[in-house]
Amino acid sequence: MASIVTGNREFFKGIGQVSYEGPQSDNPLAFRWYEPERVVADKTMKQHFKFACAYWHTFNGNGSDPFGAATHIFPWDEKRDAEGRAADKMDAAFEFMTKMQLPYYCFHDVDLIDFTDNVAENEKRLKIMVDYARQKQDTSGIRLLWGTANLFSHRRYMNGAATNPDFSVLTHAAAQVKAAIDATIELGGENYVFWGGREGYMSLLNTNMKREQEHLARFLHMAKDYARKQGFTGTFFIEPKPCEPTKHQYDYDAATVVDFLRNYDLTGDFKLNLEVNHATLAGHTFQHELQVAADNGLLGSIDANRGDMQNGWDTDQFPNNLNELTEIMLIILEAGGLQGGGVNFDAKIRRNSTDPADLFYAHIGAMDLFARALIAADRILNESEFLKIRSERYASFDSGKGAEFEAGRLTLEDLRDLAAQNGEPQAISGRQEYLENLINRFV
Structure with missing residues (x-):
């Protein structure tokens, strides 16, 4: 098999360079959002x-x-x-x-x-x-x-x-x-x-x-x-x-x-x-x-x-x-x-x-x-407050006993005593629908 020799045949005739034309463009062969150097x-x-x-x-x-x-x-x-x-x-x-x-x-x-x-x-x-x-x-x-x-x-x-x-x-x-x-x-x-x-x-x-x-x-x-x-x-x-x-x-x-x-x-x-x-x-x-x-x-x-x-x-x-x-x-x-x-x-x-x-x-x-x-x-x-909401959801681990747990300074007995001392936790919303709506606001 010899080395390749080819001509100058164009395979996609009638289609030129695809370029950015902006969101208002009606050209199906143009970018509306992709700007390589943006x-x-x-x-x-x-x-x-x-x-x-x-x-x-x-x-x-x-x-x-x-x-x-x-x-x-x-x-x-x-x-x-x-x-x-x-x-x-x-x-x-x-x-x-x-x-x-x-x-x-x-x-x-x-x-x-x-x-x-x-x-x-x-x-x-x-x-x-x-x-x-x-x-x-x-x-x-x-x-x-x-x-x-x-x-x-x-x-x-x-x-x-x-x-x-x-x-x-x-x-x-x-x-x-x-x-x-x-x-x-x-x-x-x-x-x-x-x-x-x-x-x-x-x-x-x-x-x-x-x-x-x-x-x-x-x-x-x-x-x-x-x-x-x-x-x-x-x-x-x-x-x-x-x-x-x-x-x-x-x-x-x-x-x-x-x-x-x-x-x-x-x-x-x-x-x-x-x-x-x-x-x-x-x-x-x-x-x-x-x-x-x-x-x-x-x-x-x-x-x-x-x-x-x-x-x-x-x-x-x-x-x-x-x-x-x-x-x-x-x-x-x-x-x-x-x-x-x-x-x-x-x-x-x-x-x-x-x-x-x-x-x-x-x-x-x-x-x-x-x-x-x-x-x-x-x-x-x-x-948006996207990162803040997620961070606040784990705030109980940022200080106090939660931080001690993450640092490995508590025992299983310590956790049991804290549960008995503090009683039933308050329900805290995960706010999933709010975050889904937040995504929709930006897309």
Whole structure:
């Protein structure tokens, strides 16, 4: 396979640069709220979000589902040979990201070009596409937020990758991860992600769960050590998901991953990349998952999307809930921002959204929504009594016996005597409806 040679084909004809035009604009191909250089909470919007295009959904997604074939037949899919499709796809991706003012992108190794079953051939193919991507990055200024390896689609990974009971499968996973790390470093990637798409089990009847998790931890240490040896200074992320495709995944939710990282001495190098739709599948709100990560100092990055409340699977729709995003931005701002990562739109246009322009509408709407949420959250923190109300709710622990309890200076007997001495506590309202109304006033 020779190095890539491509022309100057335009894939999104009739669509120019998407720019900020303000809330009064009627232009569907313009930002109403997202101003990249606008400063909010001491940083520009561009710095807050580090918006990234999900290469897999945006340029590999074809609209197929378990009940029907592809509906998205886009111009970059036309060529029959792997290298031709890969080059067109990358040309289209960088044209789209440039027109959208998306400063970052993310990819799995197999997103860049079709892989074979031959390790050496896959490494050769990936290297050629990495060289081409580096040219595109240099020309456009677009950067790689994170890279990763797809260790879940191929048949060999039906029983997992790093947790597979067959050692030979684990070696193939290692080969892919090594090549993906090399590619990430070559492209100046700021982070590297592990999503254990099949790192779990379907039945405990044939599973040694303890041994599999120990294998996963060893695998992560080996990957981390290799990357550091190659000069990688970025952060590694784990992306939790509870189920689907496996019955139960070892990276079930934020709390499970935090415990895993601590148990296996990985917190020094790893943080969490959290996804909205995965939180839904775990039975949590995304706010809960973010707070767990933030409270443990491990809030690294987010995949932005949403699920469908009537569908119990990972629908990966673009975000559209302003109230939810405002609460999300409150947590992120209070945590001091994302640690190393950004906002990756791990979302796909719907099966019946078949025009290339639909990719623009989806991303514009999501970026605008995040911008509105950031502005609202910053105002709530600085112009309302939101923080005061929450602080006052815990005021009994700020002084006196409550403060002594927090400092560890009271015994269980002391607490019993205080309860007997003070009698039945007065009911104190949590003021939930008031706070919900407060959020609504600012959005």
